[in-house]
Amino acid sequence: MIKLTLKDGSIREIESAASAAEIIKGIGAGLYKAACCVKINGEVKDLRTVIDSDCDFEVMTFDSIEGKKTFWHTASHILAQAVKRLYPNAKLAIGPAIDNGFYYDFDLEKPFTAEELTKIEAEMKKIVKEGIPLESYTMSPADAIKALEEQGEIYKVELCKEHADKGEPISFYKQGEFSDLCAGPHLMTTAPVKAFKLLSCTGAYWRGSEKNKMLSRVYATAFPKASQLEEHLKALEDAKMRDHNKLGRDLELFTTVDYIGQGLPIILPKGARIIQTLQRWVEDVEEKHGYLLTKTPFMAKRELYKISGHWDHYLDGMFVLGDPNDETKECFALRPMTCPFQYQVFLNRQRSYRDLPMRLGETSTLFRNEDSGEMHGLIRVRQFTISEGHLVLRPEQLEEEFKDCLELAKYFLGTVGLLDECTFRFSQWDPANPKNKYEGTAEQWDHAQSVMAKILDDLGVDYEIGIDEAAFYGPKLDIQYKNVYGKEDTIVTIQIDMLLAEKFGMEYVDVDGTKKRPYIIHRTSLGCYERTLALLIEKYAGAFPLWLAPEQVRIIPVADRHLDYCNEIKTMLEGAGIRVTIDDRAEKVGYKIRSATMDKLPVMLTIGDKEVEEKTVSVRSRREGDLGSMTSAQLLEKLVKDIADKVR
RNA sequence: GCUGAAAUAACUCAGUUGGUAGAGUACCUCACUCGUAAUGAGGAAGUCGUGGGUUCAAGUCCCAUUUUCAGCUCCA
Secondary structure, eight states, X not given: OEEXXXXXXXXXXXXXXXXXXXXXXXXXXXXXXXXXXXXXXXXXEOTTOEEOSOEEEEEEETTSHHHHHHHHHHHHHHHHHHHHHHOTTOEEOOOOEETTEEEXXXXXXXXXXXXXXXXXXXXXXXXXXXXXXXXXXXXXXXXXXXXXXXXXXXXXXXXXXXXXXXXOOEEEEEETTEEEEOOOOOOSBSTTOOEEEEEEEEEEEGGGOTTSOEEEEEEEEEESXXXXXXXXXXXXXXXXXXXXXXXXXXXXXXXXXXXXXXXXXXXXXXXXXXXXXXXXXXXXXXXXXXXXXXXXXXXXXXXXXXXXXXXXXXXXXXXXXXXXXXXXXXXXXXXXXXXXXXXHHHHTSOEEGGGOSEEEEEEEEEEOOOOGGGOBTTTBOSEXXXXXXXXXXXGGGHHHHHHHHHHHXXXXXXXXXXXXXXXXXXXEOOTTOOTTTOOSOHXXXXXXXXXHHXXXXXXTOOEEEEETOXXXXXXXXXXXXXXXXXXXXXXXXXXXXXXXXXXXXXXXXXXXXXEXXXXXXXXXXXXXXXXXXXXXHHXXXXXXXXXXXXXXXXXXXXXXXXXXXXXXXXXXXXXXXXOEEEOOSSOOHHHHHHHHHHTTOSEEEEEOHHHHHHTEEEEEETTTEEEEEEEHHHHHHHXXXXXXXXXX
């Protein structure tokens, strides 16, 4: 007797060893139909796995992440099989499941066109309809390599050779005439992959390195039911409606001009209003936190960057004015970062421990010559402005100040409403492969990273580790946010730097009269304002909270005779710093309401005979609906409070 | 930077094997002075991204280039 402990805690007994598939069949036909893979003692396994001893036994369906991955992985094999049927010369690379589907990389003579993708889909339909069983088998590494070489599958050979050293047999899955090097797990047959869609065909480097050949990657998704696929495709469409790059242009927040250039957006008045509101708020809050505001140059001679190390590490990414190689002439470069400029504030005179911590803040515009393919809306640009800051510290102040930086960033992100969806990333160097990317010694790196790890653990920060993602001068805590397409970017970063202070000869006189080297934290409060605006557009689908809205209140007169009173209200609200306009067009009220709604106005005031007579306003709030009439004083009080509270 | 797709009025789009550049919305004017998501009539608006080429003739075909999008790579 073999005892299986099911997920609900119940025990199921089987007489002798059997495959997971057989066992599930015994539990129920419905469950068997839905099963994608199993978890045996918490480990994801193929349905073909033979169970021969007592274990925890959990059936994973498409509803689970593991089930989805298995399902999508089998779907990727169906894709590859269809491609091999239609294009026998196509070479297979890899085809894993990803967050919302799967892809397969092929080496083709020409990338697939949209029409070809449609034909491939039709072939996949056939394979699904055929309900081909998948079989698992293994080969010795030598036999596997030989077989793959005979098939001309050069990429599979490369993968196989890497596995060969482990001394394990090589695992394959076969479905009909098609077989693929694969660790699994997989579905039992191709039949359940009923609803799928090939989404795009794009270039992708073999093994993710631009030194390798560019292959053709087909992205796709698949579901057990057609309705689920439709729902997913609808969700993708809906996400596009929030895309800041579309919505931000529609709402006249920014634009681009082809003869100005890539990555150089024009922030239009409404977008500028939002960014200005954010910047003033950040500067004011930072001042209360002891930050000293600085204004430093946008460019410097190459000598500055040579000292900092940026000249050696990032010359390609800088906008250089002059010939960088002509040492006989002055050569300037626009600043790609603020650090060495702000350090000069500390270096301005001799410093003592009494000056520390010195917290420097600046709304700082930076210039980075990104590769042409990297630009994206307001998220990745060549000129941008960040809520920059550097803290010069005594070593014993590092932990507390780092904590304050994190709390400050969390306050800012929380207030604008982005914090809940943020994730934390501890970006470390790659000790195995320091190349020339990192400066400093292994001891310095270990020290800085262990200090940061301790701080993060003490604060209970739930982070992921990113190896080889550090700055050249130190480790980073990156706060990440996903855009509407699921692509992740850094919104805020806090970095510990133990190298640059030495390069610039920064030191302070300690209590005992000796000179000491300070620690430095590089950090942002709200990151890059362009990027933050982009993420706010997507977060709110353009319907900004009252305090951020470029136009906060729109007054809608019913007829021309109400205009005088409308102007009175406008003047009163403007007196309190509220951004208000009057829609005095000769249109009907319904039309103006519709217009204001589409402009995503937070507050609309309708004013007609009744309001003029009663000295009231009729208020319609985007957030709270129709609020009926109130006096202008009541309205003012409410708006001022909501703005001050930064109500979302 | 690499692979692919796209670019026609402010916006969304149509434009036949190459033969006079179109619609809806928005905008402007006039009339209507109206009570919570579209009043009516009229008008103006495009070097078809840019530069070359083929042709009697190019929005349409060819080449180059710029910008935008998707993805890869990169992101101090």
